[in-house]
Amino acid sequence: MHHSKLWRNLIAALIITIAAGYIFSMWSATNKVNPAAPSFAGNGGSCLTCHNQTTPGVVKQYGESKHAVNKVACIDCHRGESDGKLTVNHYDNNIVLRPTPQNCSRCHPTQATQFDHSRHSAAAWYAQTGATSFTDEQLKRYGLSATGKYNDLYHMESPEITKMGCEVCHSIGKPNADGTFGDCAKCHAGHKFSLAQVRKPEICGSCHLGPDHPMKEIYDESIHGTFYANNGAQWDWEAPAGTLSSKNFDAPTCAICHMASFGSAPGTHDVGQRLSWKLAPAQAEKRVDWETHRLNMQTVCLECHSQTSIKTLYDNADKVVLAGNENIKTAQTIIKNLKDDGLIPMAPFSSSIDYKGFEIWHHEGRRMRFGAFMNGPDYVQWHGIYEQLIDLTELKERDADLRGKAAPTAPTTTTQDTSKSTKIEGR
Amino acid sequence: MKSSMPGPFSYHWLTRKPIQVPIDKTRLILLYLSINYLIVFLDVLIAHALNRFFPYYEWIPIIFSPIAALSAILLLIKPKPGFTKAFNLVTNIAGVVIGILGFGFHLQAASAGNVVSFSGLTSGNPVFAPLAFVALGSIGVLTTLDDHPNLKTYGLTQKTRWLLLTTSFWFLATALVAYFDHARTGFTNSFTWIPVYMGIFAAIILLLQAYSHPEHGLSILLGITMILSVIVGLLGFAFHLSTDLAGRGSIQWSRIFYQAPGLVPLLFCDLGIWGVLIFLDPIKEPPL
Numbered sequence: 001m002h003h004s005k006l007w008r009n010l011i012a013a014l015i016i017t018i019a020a021g022y023i024f025s026m027w028s029a030t031n032k033v034n035p036a037a038p039s040f041a042g043n044g045g046s047c048l049t050c051h052n053q054t055t056p057g058v059v060k061q062y063g064e065s066k067h068a069v070n071k072v073a074c075i076d077c078h079r080g081e082s083d084g085k086l087t088v089n090h091y092d093n094n095i096v097l098r099p100t101p102q103n104c105s106r107c108h109p110t111q112a113t114q115f116d117h118s119r120h121s122a123a124a125w126y127a128q129t130g131a132t133s134f135t136d137e138q139l140k141r142y143g144l145s146a147t148g149k150y151n152d153l154y155h156m157e158s159p160e161i162t163k164m165g166c167e168v169c170h171s172i173g174k175p176n177a178d179g180t181f182g183d184c185a186k187c188h189a190g191h192k193f194s195l196a197q198v199r200k201p202e203i204c205g206s207c208h209l210g211p212d213h214p215m216k217e218i219y220d221e222s223i224h225g226t227f228y229a230n231n232g233a234q235w236d237w238e239a240p241a242g243t244l245s246s247k248n249f250d251a252p253t254c255a256i257c258h259m260a261s262f263g264s265a266p267g268t269h270d271v272g273q274r275l276s277w278k279l280a281p282a283q284a285e286k287r288v289d290w291e292t293h294r295l296n297m298q299t300v301c302l303e304c305h306s307q308t309s310i311k312t313l314y315d316n317a318d319k320v321v322l323a324g325n326e327n328i329k330t331a332q333t334i335i336k337n338l339k340d341d342g343l344i345p346m347a348p349f350s351s352s353i354d355y356k357g358f359e360i361w362h363h364e365g366r367r368m369r370f371g372a373f374m375n376g377p378d379y380v381q382w383h384g385i386y387e388q389l390i391d392l393t394e395l396k397e398r399d400a401d402l403r404g405k406a407a408p409t410a411p412t413t414t415t416q417d418t419s420k421s422t423k424i425e426g427r
Numbered sequence: 428m429k430s431s432m433p434g435p436f437s438y439h440w441l442t443r444k445p446i447q448v449p450i451d452k453t454r455l456i457l458l459y460l461s462i463n464y465l466i467v468f469l470d471v472l473i474a475h476a477l478n479r480f481f482p483y484y485e486w487i488p489i490i491f492s493p494i495a496a497l498s499a500i501l502l503l504i505k506p507k508p509g510f511t512k513a514f515n516l517v518t519n520i521a522g523v524v525i526g527i528l529g530f531g532f533h534l535q536a537a538s539a540g541n542v543v544s545f546s547g548l549t550s551g552n553p554v555f556a557p558l559a560f561v562a563l564g565s566i567g568v569l570t571t572l573d574d575h576p577n578l579k580t581y582g583l584t585q586k587t588r589w590l591l592l593t594t595s596f597w598f599l600a601t602a603l604v605a606y607f608d609h610a611r612t613g614f615t616n617s618f619t620w621i622p623v624y625m626g627i628f629a630a631i632i633l634l635l636q637a638y639s640h641p642e643h644g645l646s647i648l649l650g651i652t653m654i655l656s657v658i659v660g661l662l663g664f665a666f667h668l669s670t671d672l673a674g675r676g677s678i679q680w681s682r683i684f685y686q687a688p689g690l691v692p693l694l695f696c697d698l699g700i701w702g703v704l705i706f707l708d709p710i711k712e713p714p715l
Contacts, residue, residue, distance in 0.1 A: 005635075006644030013631040020627050021620065028610045031545035071611050 047074040061191040077103055085177035100176040104184045114269035115182055122181040124173030127280075128154040128166050133175065142181075152348040169207035196237030201228065204254035211363045213280075214383070218376030219254065227251035241267060246303045256300065263303035265296065274300070276314075277321060279369040282328055282361040284321045313373075320372035320380060327388050328361040334399050343402045353398055356391050364388035452707045454503050456570045456590075459704060461499035463563055463697065468492035470690050474556075484532065488525055488560060495522055499567065516571045522564025529557025549611040555603040559694075562597035566590060566705075582640040590705035594698065595633035598656075601694055602626025608691075618666060622695060625659045628652065633702060641706075649706060656699035663692025 052059050062068055067077075080087030080096040087094045096103060105112035115121055122134070122142040130150025131139055139146050154166050167174075172186040188198055197203060205216030219225040227250050236248035245263045249256060258274055261267030268274075274297035276290040287293060294314065301310045335357040338344045344351040349358070368384025371377065448455070468489060475485040498518040501511045533554045534543065548554055569589050580588060602623050609619035632652045639645055667689050 004642060004644050005639045006642070006648055009632065009635040009639060009645060010648055012635060013628055016631050017624055017628040021624050024606055024623060025614070025620075027545070028606075028614060031610075 058191050065192045065194075067191075067193060072107070076106075079103070098183075098185075100178055101180045101182045101184055102176075102178050111269045112184075115184070116180075118270040119173075119272050120182065121173045122175070124170050125175060125181065126173070127151065128162070128170045138175075138181075156349060172207070195239075195241075199237055199253055199255045199260065200232075201225070201253045201255075208254070212366055213370065214367060214376075214379060215254070215370055215374065218371055218374045218379050221378055222375040224251040224253075224375065228253060251304075252300065257297070262300050265299040265303075277369070277373075279321065279366060279373075282332065282365070283325055284365075284369060313375075317369075317372035320385075321369050324361075324365045324368050324385070324388065327385075327392055328365050331357050331360040331392055331395055334395055338399060338402060341403075353395065356395055356398075360388055360391050360395070364391065448707070452704075453570055454506065455707070456566065456704060457499045457503040459700070460563065460567055460570065461496040461503070464492045464496035464499065466690075466697070467559060467563065468496070473690075474553075474688075484528075488529060488557070491522065491525055491560075494518060495563070495567065502571070512571055516568060519564045519567030519571065522560050522567060524564075526557050526560030526562070526564060529560060530555070533557055545610075548607045553604050553608060555600045555607070558600035559597065562593055562600065565593040565596075566701075569593065581638060583637070587705065587707075588637045591633050591637040594701050594705055595630045595637070597701070598626050598630035598633065598698055601698060602630065604691070618662075621659055622663055622692065625656060625695065629656050629698070629702065636706070646706075649702065653699040653702040656702065657696045660692050660695030660697070660699065663695060664689060667692055 062074075075093075075095070077099045078095045078097075080094040082094055084094070084096065086096045086098075086100065088097060101112045101115060122138065123144065126134065126142075126144050126148065128151045131144065131146050131148050132150060134142075134144060136146065138144075151166075154162055157165070172183055173181050174183055175181055176183075187203055189203070201216065201219055205219070208215035209217060220229070231250050235250065236244075239248055242261050244256065244260055249262075252262065256262050258271050259268060272287065272293070274293055276287060276294040276297070278285050278287055298307075298310050298314075335344075335353060338353065339346050344353050348354060364384055364387045367379045368381075368388065371379030371381075371384055450458075471488045471492065475489060480486050480489075495518050498511075498515045502515040505511045533552055533556065537543065537548055537552045537554050569586055572586065579585075583591075602625070605619075605622035605626060609623070612619060614620060629652050632649060636645060636649055
């Protein structure tokens with residue numbers, strides 16, 4: 001006869017269950033992510049109680065985001081250390097109002113590090129302020145010159161203007177109180193943090209446009225932009241990182257050429273890794289390791305184009321940059337001599353000649369450079385070299401006027417010599 | 428198995444007379460196995476669709492599940508030794524292997540730099556979920572094997588004992604899935620502990636039953652435990668839906684699928700049914 005084991009089994013099960021439950025609860029307690037704010041833990045927590053009313057748009061966007069899907073809670077991004085410089089007390093919880101790259105780096109360390117190394121980071125802020133808003137340690141860390149000059153226009157215009165102008169774009173590299181530089185949300189618009197949004201050209205075009213760096217306009221003119229305009233609605237914008245190729249994108253966007261993994265090209269948040277030139281300064285110059293950077297970019301191009309056509313584009317674009325450099329050098333020499341000879345004031349932007357010289361490199365020079373590399377012929381020619389030549393001619397005339405000399409004239413001729421032209425069809 | 432001869436089954440510990448069930452236990456299990464495989468197919472399809480089935484081996488369980496369901500149905504229809512039996516055996520062994528592989532892949536994805544940490548295990552990737560394939564595959568293999576009703580240990584056939592142990596394992600795996608998933612929220616809502624305790628308790632009950640002679644009291648204990656499991660599953664489903672629908676005026680399907688996944692608590696209902704099903708101990712059942 002078998003003795004009843006009901007009570008044995010029941011009691012044993014209860015004891016083991018309670019013991020196991022206790023061990024598990026101890027384990028989770030010692031690994032608690034946010035011990036100070038239980039009310040904020042988890043999705044659908046008490047953040048939503050208020051923010052559903054106060055910021056319903058933010059809640060809606062967050063709800064549609066992959067962060068919500070992957071159970072990234074509000075506090076995971078907005079957590080602030082009790083002694084943090086950006087930390088504020090919000091209903092007895094320590095939070096950061098606007099997360100910095102340090103917050104994002106908790107889950108995205110690689111991307112944050114790559115961004116930190118790029119010219120979207122501190123260098124973007126340096127471009128307007130120069131060395132004045134950096135410590136020596138920061139200058140050294142980011143490889144920025146201690147004698148680097150600030151942008152004269154930025155310092156001439158009042159803060160009320162620059163806050164709404166220059167700083168809106170250049171704040172992609174703004175200094176944060178926690179010691180980091182940059183703002184991930186400049187590109188990755190919160191709170192949806194959509195892959196599609198960051199891959200489309202509109203986000204880059206919100207800053208990279210206008211008379212001095214019309215990348216958006218050049219892209220729209222280019223064949224890549226034409227493909228985007230016509231077929232972009234069918235592209236796989238939500239494809240997981242690492243799966244983008246010519247199979248799901250007929251043509252590249254800004255992000256694909258400059259950052260994303262595409263085909264066999266690995267992705268990076270360092271936007272300079274695929275650029276062989278520094279095209280922003282007055283005199284464009286090759287970057288350090290420019291050959292490697294060029295190969296990085298050409299790996300993307302090879303997904304759709306032949307090696308021959310890629311090389312031809314690069315060779316021709318290099319020549320356009322060098323030609324532009326020559327004109328800019330000429331203009332800057334004229335202006336320097338005028339200042340040295342006391343014919344125009346030394347102070348920057350104190351004469352219309354200063355503005356003209358500025359535009360020769362800052363506007364027209366850059367337009368032709370970007371146009372050459374990004375398949376924007378109108379920006380190479382009519383918005384680029386043509387306007388540059390007009391301004392250079394006017395500069396020379398003003399120089400001659402100021403010096404009391406007759407303006408230089410071109411040799412008289414009634415016919416054009418086309419014997420050296422390569423523009424005859426077929427050549 | 429002869430469908431024209433209904434076999435009497437146990438629960439005679441619950442009632443004085445055996446309960447006549449008009450379908451063989453094995454066929455009943457095969458039917459429910461095929462249904463489970465189809466449900467798992469749907470569940471994994473939704474889960475892996477989040478990452479667009481990348482990398483490519485995320486397709487494996489999706490392709491496998493309907494094949495496994497088909498093999499169970501084929502054996503159900505043609506329960507004779509031969510192709511259908513061999514096919515079902517091979518398929519379910521593959522299911523066990525796929526479950527182990529899936530567990531390894533999930534664990535790898537949850538680790539960072541070859542370190543498995545608590546936060547990695549709560550990262551949103553259900554590390555222990557693929558063990559469902561191990562359980563289903565094991566059930567399928569056991570069901571395919573011959574049984575010897577006259578050879579009993581603790582008054583139970585070998586098949587029944589092994590099925591009890593397998594279901595116990597599945598309850599434990601599900602408890603672990605619930606634990607790590609809810610740990611992400613810090614267990615701020617104390618109800619999130621219920622499935623953890625329920626899963627562990629049910630696993631122990633089934634484990635101990637495999638080493639106990641069946642009797643009236645233990646049958647009631649097992650029956651109540653399984654009913655509780657069903658209730659916990661339904662409650663969990665309601666709680667999850669409530670959380671997913673909170674705070675917005677429209678249904679966000681991605682939240683219902685992925686945030687507090689609606690289908691997952693129903694696994695406790697499924698396991699409750701399995702517990703009752705596999706405890707059917709045939710008084711008399713011819714071999715396959």
